[in-house]
Amino acid sequence: MNKKVIAINSSKRKRNTHQLLEQLKNQLKEKHIEVEILNLFDYEIQECIGCEVCLRKGNCSLKDDHSLLMKKLTEYDGLVLSTPVYMGNVSGKLKVFVDRTCKWFHRPELVGIPVLSVATTSASGLGDTFKTLESVAIQWGAFPTDRIARQVKDLHISLEEKEYRQFLKHLNQPKSKYKPSMKQVIHFQVQKVLAEKVLPIDKDYWQQQGWTDKGYFYDSKAALTTKAFGNLFYRFLSSRVKKVGE
Numbered sequence: 001m002n003k004k005v006i007a008i009n010s011s012k013r014k015r016n017t018h019q020l021l022e023q024l025k026n027q028l029k030e031k032h033i034e035v036e037i038l039n040l041f042d043y044e045i046q047e048c049i050g051c052e053v054c055l056r057k058g059n060c061s062l063k064d065d066h067s068l069l070m071k072k073l074t075e076y077d078g079l080v081l082s083t084p085v086y087m088g089n090v091s092g093k094l095k096v097f098v099d100r101t102c103k104w105f106h107r108p109e110l111v112g113i114p115v116l117s118v119a120t121t122s123a124s125g126l127g128d129t130f131k132t133l134e135s136v137a138i139q140w141g142a143f144p145t146d147r148i149a150r151q152v153k154d155l156h157i158s159l160e161e162k163e164y165r166q167f168l169k170h171l172n173q174p175k176s177k178y179k180p181s182m183k184q185v186i187h188f189q190v191q192k193v194l195a196e197k198v199l200p201i202d203k204d205y206w207q208q209q210g211w212t213d214k215g216y217f218y219d220s221k222a223a224l225t226t227k228a229f230g231n232l233f234y235r236f237l238s239s240r241v242k243k244v245g246e
């Protein structure tokens with residue numbers, strides 16, 4: 001079956017960043033990978049009001065297009081997160097969208113999905129922008145792969161396959177071949193402790209997914225030292241965090 005990728009464009013203009021996504025879409029089509037571009041500005045996405053209902057109960061209390069978009073994101077084999085650099089980081093529209101996905105930090109739904117990060121800029125801010133995009137991927141349980149960047153002056157330079165090779169590789173191989181970093185393993189262990197100690201809804205979800213006995217979401221190529229340190233870290237943190245309600 002052909003792989004399906006969703007590419008999020010978070011600029012209102014369908015210009016520099018969108019143009020890169022269109023190139024990517026055309027190139028991946030030749031490899032029988034279908035890319036759907038989703039323009040966040042086509043949807044109503046209200047700002048998070050901080051009620052935490054999504055965390056404690058599961059569903060957001062706001063009525064707009066956001067829950068539909070979250071459901072949609074779970075239906076693809078790969079994800080492209082793209083943004084113009086605004087004030088040294090991601091666009092506001094993307095940040096508003098991401099804030100509303102907070103329940104995925106507790107109950108991740110994009111586990112094992114490779115993420116390709118794309119950003120365009122006049123000149124500066126790419127480093128922090130990519131860090132934000134990759135941190136979001138990790139918080140969702142997905143994992144970051146390549147970074148595609150263009151300054152405005154270089155937009156005429158065509159996309160080359162080497163710029164998204166890792167993304168392609170992971171799209172076409174089982175997630176068990178992925179090697180999570182120490183940061184990702186520690187992140188997993190933190191999420192696990194929170195799931196076990198803080199919200200009952202998280203604990204149920206983690207148990208259903210079979211993650212509570214694991215050192216990462218799935219069997220992976222994590223280095224032995226990374227796994228061992230992750231387990232030690234889990235034991236230490238778990239002994240320090242009190243169960244809510246106790």
Ligand SMILES: Cc1cc2nc3c(=O)[nH]c(=O)nc-3n(C[C@H](O)[C@H](O)[C@H](O)COP(=O)(O)O)c2cc1C
Pocket residue numbers: 011012013014015016017018083084085086087088089120121122123124125152
């Ligand atoms: C509100 C705003 C903030 C921006 N901030 C930066 C910035 O911090 N650094 C930079 O080099 N370019 C900055 N730019 C330029 C954009 O990143 C650049 O033009 C980008 O390619 C626009 O992408 P788009 O055509 O997809 O909207 C900014 C542009 C806007 C409109």
